[in-house]
Amino acid sequence: xxxxxxxxxxxxxxxxxxxxxxxxxxxxxxxxxxxxxxxxxxxxxxxxxxxxxxxxxxxxxxxxxxxxxxxxxxxxxxxxxxxxxxxxxxxxxxxxxxxxxxxxxxxxxxxxxxxxxxxxxxxxxxxxxxxxxxxxxxxxxxxxxxxxxxxxxxxxxxxxxxxxxxxxxxxxxxxxxxxxxxxxxxxxxxxxxx
Amino acid sequence: xxxxxxxxxxxxxxxxxxxxxxxxxxxxxxxxxxxxxxxxxxxxxxxxxxxxxxxxxxxxxxxxxxxxxxxxxxxxxxxxxxxxxxxxxxxxxxxxxxxxxxxxxxxxxxxxxxxxxxxxxxxxxxxxxxxxx
Numbered sequence: 243x244x245x246x247x248x249x250x251x252x253x254x255x256x257x258x259x260x261x262x263x264x265x266x267x268x269x270x271x272x273x274x275x276x277x278x279x280x281x282x283x284x285x286x287x288x289x290x291x292x293x294x295x296x297x298x299x300x301x302x303x304x305x306x307x308x309x310x311x312x313x314x315x316x317x318x319x320x321x322x323x324x325x326x327x328x329x330x331x332x333x334x335x336x337x338x339x340x341x342x343x344x345x346x347x348x349x350x351x352x353x354x355x356x357x358x359x360x361x362x363x364x365x366x367x368x369x370x371x372x373x374x375x376x377x378x379x380x381x382x383x384x385x386x387x388x389x390x391x392x393x394x395x396x397x398x399x400x401x402x403x404x405x406x407x408x409x410x411x412x413x414x415x416x417x418x419x420x421x422x423x424x425x426x427x428x429x430x431x432x433x434x435x436x
Numbered sequence: 437x438x439x440x441x442x443x444x445x446x447x448x449x450x451x452x453x454x455x456x457x458x459x460x461x462x463x464x465x466x467x468x469x470x471x472x473x474x475x476x477x478x479x480x481x482x483x484x485x486x487x488x489x490x491x492x493x494x495x496x497x498x499x500x501x502x503x504x505x506x507x508x509x510x511x512x513x514x515x516x517x518x519x520x521x522x523x524x525x526x527x528x529x530x531x532x533x534x535x536x537x538x539x540x541x542x543x544x545x546x547x548x549x550x551x552x553x554x555x556x557x558x559x560x561x562x563x564x565x566x567x568x569x
Contacts, residue, residue: 260471267464275459289459296467300474305565348442355449367450386451411440414447421450 267296273387274320280371280379281324291327295320310397317398321380328376354425370420378413385410
């Protein structure tokens with residue numbers, strides 16, 4: 243998930259160099275689009291929202307003070323734009339109730355995932371993320387985009403680090419429960435014993 | 437505790453293996469088209485009032501002020517003239533439009549709404565600047 247490329251020249255963009263802005267778009271489009279599609283669960287909407295995000299980035303780049311990472315600032319705009327869209331269409335923001343996942347079940351699920359072929363595993367993970375609530379999906383996605391830096395993620399979501407930590411813990415639990423529901427008992431049985 | 441650590445490890449693995457999604461191939465092109473349009477509209481921006489009309493309005497205000505504070509300045513103080521002018525305006529309203537009766541409560545209400553609108557505009561501007569900054 244890591245993307246290490248040259249940072250776009252913000253001063254040049256502010257001086258009207260649109261070519262440099264296209265470098266920024268190319269650099270962040272996959273990340274922004276991934277946040278949007280995982281939050282909105284719809285490709286067309288995600289594409290529109292990702293485009294809106296970059297227009298907002300262009301319009302408000304002069305307000306970027308540089309006290310946060312450029313990526314965190316862009317994710318924050320993307321996250322807020324996604325949430326605005328979710329609220330506009332009155333999509334379900336609530337989380338599904340979860341059953342506690344036992345310790346052994348977690349290990350079995352891990353082994354079951356390891357036993358799957360790569361494509362099958364990727365498809366299962368995608369299905370699980372698809373079932374997360376918009377906020378949980380965004381939270382987990384941004385945490386890993388920010389290279390597991392809780393402070394940066396909290397900044398991007400405009401939360402306190404403690405709140406972000408609690409929300410992240412709950413989101414992990416929900417993803418675990420979703421994975422348990424996704425995996426057939428036979429799959430867990432055949433791969434799960436490790 | 438062990439379960440939480442295990443779950444963390446499992447989710448770490450899942451999220452790191454989750455593939456990045458890619459938008460359509462013309463994504464950057466579409467965004468850049470919008471940006472170019474935006475840049476052109478920003479370049480073509482003209483203020484609602486031109487500098488010439490602002491100067492004319494200021495000039496007229498100046499002439500009006502000069503007239504107000506110079507006529508009969510020897511007999512009555514300027515402040516008194518302003519109050520006189522305002523009360524004259526009130527009587528002008530009551531003679532020309534007798535059906536227009538504005539109560540004190542109504543005028544206070546209009547004033548309060550004006551203040552609230554200004555305050556909200558200020559708060560909203562700060563909110564949006566902060567959100568995108």
